[in-house]
Amino acid sequence: MNHFLDLHTTAQGDLRAILDQAHQMKTARNGRPKGAADDSQPLAGHMVALIFEKPSTRTRVSFDVGVRQMGGQTMVLSGADMQLGHGETIADTARVLSRYVDLIMIRTFEEAVLQEMAEYASVPVINGLTNRTHPCQIMADVMTFEEHRGPITGKKVVWSGDGNNVFASFAHAAGQFGFDLTFTGPQALDPDPAVLGEARALGADISVERDPYKAVAGADLIVTDTWVSMHDPQSARERRHNQLYPYKVTTDLMAAANPDALFMHCLPAHRGDEVDSAVMDGPNSVIFDEAENRLHAQKAVMRWCLGV
Numbered sequence: 001m002n003h004f005l006d007l008h009t010t011a012q013g014d015l016r017a018i019l020d021q022a023h024q025m026k027t028a029r030n031g032r033p034k035g036a037a038d039d040s041q042p043l044a045g046h047m048v049a050l051i052f053e054k055p056s057t058r059t060r061v062s063f064d065v066g067v068r069q070m071g072g073q074t075m076v077l078s079g080a081d082m083q084l085g086h087g088e089t090i091a092d093t094a095r096v097l098s099r100y101v102d103l104i105m106i107r108t109f110e111e112a113v114l115q116e117m118a119e120y121a122s123v124p125v126i127n128g129l130t131n132r133t134h135p136c137q138i139m140a141d142v143m144t145f146e147e148h149r150g151p152i153t154g155k156k157v158v159w160s161g162d163g164n165n166v167f168a169s170f171a172h173a174a175g176q177f178g179f180d181l182t183f184t185g186p187q188a189l190d191p192d193p194a195v196l197g198e199a200r201a202l203g204a205d206i207s208v209e210r211d212p213y214k215a216v217a218g219a220d221l222i223v224t225d226t227w228v229s230m231h232d233p234q235s236a237r238e239r240r241h242n243q244l245y246p247y248k249v250t251t252d253l254m255a256a257a258n259p260d261a262l263f264m265h266c267l268p269a270h271r272g273d274e275v276d277s278a279v280m281d282g283p284n285s286v287i288f289d290e291a292e293n294r295l296h297a298q299k300a301v302m303r304w305c306l307g308v
């Protein structure tokens with residue numbers, strides 16, 4: 001049984017195979033309507049539970065549409081509406097759901113919840129974001145880079161801003177896909193040292209540069225994310241804005257990178273905060289391809305989980 005919990009705990013060869021299948025499946029759809037079925041229906045007869053303990057637009061819709069395109073069925077569940085939100089244990093929830101569904105995707109707060117779900121479920125579990133990581137997002141991001149610029153191996157990726165859960169999966173991906181990763185942000189919001197250790201154990205070349213202009217020199221891709229994540233207290237908002245303002249992605253910062261450097265943001269974005277609209281809507285931005293590729297990458301992840 002293949003759980004898809006994190007990039008550093010999934011075999012490098014499996015990640016490559018998933019992305020290769022994602023590219024193939026996207027090409028095979030060849031512009032047909034979103035509701036049209038794929039030629040092959042690998043999830044026919046399969047039921048997928050999509051559990052959300054946090055808000056979501058992209059993850060919710062892309063998983064739901066992806067399952068339907070592949071012939072399966074979904075149920076979208078809010079954690080607050082389940083007994084899970086009223087004291088039932090994760091372990092019991094996992095064992096019960098496993099009697100009804102073939103695959104579980106969960107977006108939750110603590111990584112321990114995801115791990116416990118995977119430990120007790122007898123069906124595969126997919127990480128749809130935790131406070132610690134967001135592996136499905138970075139599968140889509142690597143796919144997007146490859147579509148526009150070819151192999152990401154050996155390229156320079158710069159993360160500007162908060163060393164958060166999305167950065168963590170970028171760090172894991174740096175080890176698995178072999179690109180150089182530079183973090184530029186305030187020391188107070190440095191990445192989790194444990195995450196850096198996991199990535200470096202995979203051979204990742206990760207550096208830290210406090211000056212964003214020095215950081216982006218020679219960059220092939222610049223990435224940022226919202227300054228206040230879903231799990232951050234709103235009381236931290238003003239402090240974080242002050243800390244992160246120097247790391248806003250502007251047209252000036254993009255101009256200091258390679259001329260063909262791409263810009264990515266997992267969305268939702270706060271235009272004018274972490275990134276200017278001129279960058280988001282500019283010629284090097286691939287943010288909506290990223291969002292679309294959540295669909296294709298996750299379809300391949302689900303096939304890998306189910307072995308279909």
Ligand code: CP
Pocket residue numbers: 055056057058059060129137266267268
């Ligand atoms: N990027 C991302 O995970 O988007 P949602 O929060 O809308 O799912």
